[in-house]
Ligand SMILES: Nc1ncnc2c1ncn2[C@@H]1O[C@H](COP(=O)(O)OP(=O)(O)O)[C@@H](O)[C@H]1O
């Protein structure tokens with residue numbers, strides 16, 4: 099959200115209003131010049147119009163429609179999928195009572211996946227952006243490798259994890275050999291598998307913002323830290339990490355938000371009992387049970403919960419640069 | 422008062438930590454691939470001195486400092502402080518602090534936190550209080566809560582200085598610390614920096630390409646060129662008796678007249694420069710026979726009208742004024758001496774009649790002011806570098 103706000107600040111609208119704000123009065127420029135300037139500043143508003151219209155049409159209106167649907171009621175004796183407009187707030191209590199576990203689980207899975215992606219993504223970003231600075235070719239190759247998973251489909255990549263974690267697969271074999279997994283232990287259809295899938299699928303969203311941030315890191319500050327008696331670890335903790343917080347914030351949000359609403363990983367890599375995520379519930383409410391109000395209410399709850407969590411998070415860890 | 426207290430603490434600390442802690446570089450060489458940035462450097466920097474490393478851009482000054490700080494490993498050679506070999510010691514374990522060329526202040530910390538950074542890493546008690554008094558020392562106590570980005574260049578420079586000084590390192594390294602400041606602030610900071618050094622009594626190694634800066638501030642100046650030290654000594658000594666053409670031209674201006682030694686007078690040699698007899702004292706000459714360069718500074722030349730020039734025809738050159746530039750306090754002349762070349766003359770304004778272009782003049786000087794250099798040297802070495810260094 100705050101990211102968007104910053105972009106807007108740099109956009110053509112801000113620029114245009116800045117120019118328009120210039121007082122008239124004794125302007126030495128000719129009327130023609132001023133007219134041209136006005137037209138140009140009005141151009142700014144025209145330029146943001148498509149984006150504005152898009153957001154209105156595909157975000158604001160659907161949200162209101164969703165809100166309305168979530169309050170619909172089912173008239174007695176109605177067919178499957180038949181609802182009437184109403185203000186039935188009980189829908190929220192019903193779905194929360196029934197699915198609070200799935201909701202909490204989704205956030206728990208997303209949190210673990212986000213932390214895992216951070217632990218994997220930060221070192222990768224650091225390696226490419228700082229350690230390999232100046233070695234353009236190597237940097238380019240590694241960046242392509244980071245993005246490469248995007249070149250195959252999401253479903254396919256997730257299916258591949260089934261093979262990797264299969265009972266006869268290499269991971270299980272190794273874990274059994276070192277006794278981290280009992281002889282009859284499995285990884286397929288477990289929470290572990292779902293979190294693996296989430297971590298893997300959203301890793302680039304973590305790595306790239308951190309990379310973009312660390313790429314601009316002035317390494318002379320790291321040298322200054324070392325010069326002032328900070329060990330390499332202390333320098334990282336007191337200089338590098340705080341300076342890269344905007345990247346970490348962006349990365350964690352871009353990972354956590356889609357991960358908590360994801361249902362493909364849980365559907366393909368999980369089971370039917372203890373790995374169900376809220377996305378799956380919404381999906382089945384909408385398209386299988388055809389409970390539009392229930393599905394809408396759940397979607398709305400998910401949205402608000404994410405919003406609340408994000409605000410808390412940004413308040414706690416957010417830096418001035420991001421806000 | 423605060424300043425006195427800090428100075429006091431510092432003197433005792435320096436006495437304890439770094440008593441007689443000379444910095445010694447022993448045959449230090451640094452290669453980047455095939456390029457030799459620092460070439461077999463030998464330096465001894467006495468504890469408590471203000472030492473300047475002076476040289477044109479690219480001569481290896483920063484690389485030398487970085488090796489002392491531990492940010493760069495020498496390809497060969499050793500470094501030691503107070504007799505302790507620090508060649509393999511990590512940068513964060515060396516009793517050395519740097520004021521970086523671009524200051525490198527931490528943008529995410531307040532000015533006070535920047536200054537307290539080094540003390541906190543070493544878990545020194547009362548870090549904040551000490552940082553505060555260091556900020557007072559550089560007269561920035563009132564800006565402690567600001568971020569570096571909210572300060573002017575001159576203020577940032579002082580914060581960088583306070584951040585380094587507060588740790589009372591055995592050696593303080595300053596890499597062109599005044600380079601980014603405008604001329605006026607620069608001259609002012611030169612005086613302040615020198616005063617602070619006297620006050621805290623630390624060893625300062627100051628890198629600069631500005632010869633005036635090096636001369637006004639340092640006790641000892643080492644003139645560097647292409648990775649080597651050309652000459653080292655007190656500013657006055659370097660100026661009055663340069664030993665190489667590079668030093669003669671880079672540090673102030675010099676007229677270098679080529680000639681051949683034709684006579685040995687015991688304590689002096691006589692040089693024939695296109696028929697002119699020039700005398701150079703042996704103790705002021707780098708070579709005593711064969712081809713030599715006779716050097717004489719523009720302000721040491723006396724310019725006379727031909728009718729006034731009488732007596733000893735030695736150390737006398739006849740020429741014609743080619744150009745004059747009057748600056749008020751003085752006049753700079755360019756005088757063409759047939760067969761010898763164009764010489765610069767700096768003439769103080771005593772109210773005398775000024776020569777005009779085309780006038781016939783005679784140049785003479787006191788033998789004690791001339792110096793002799795090896796005749797195989799390029800007489801213009803260092804002149805272009807000096808002009809570049811002087812450009813803003
Ligand atoms: N990391 C490096 N890799 C390659 N060459 C370098 C490196 N650092 C410095 N140099 C070269 O070494 C020479 C000396 O550099 P430096 O010590 O920064 O000079 P100075 O500070 O005197 O201007 C320069 O020619 C520079 O290009």
Ligand SMILES: [Mg+2]
Nearest residue numbers: 482483522597
């Ligand atoms: Mg330099």
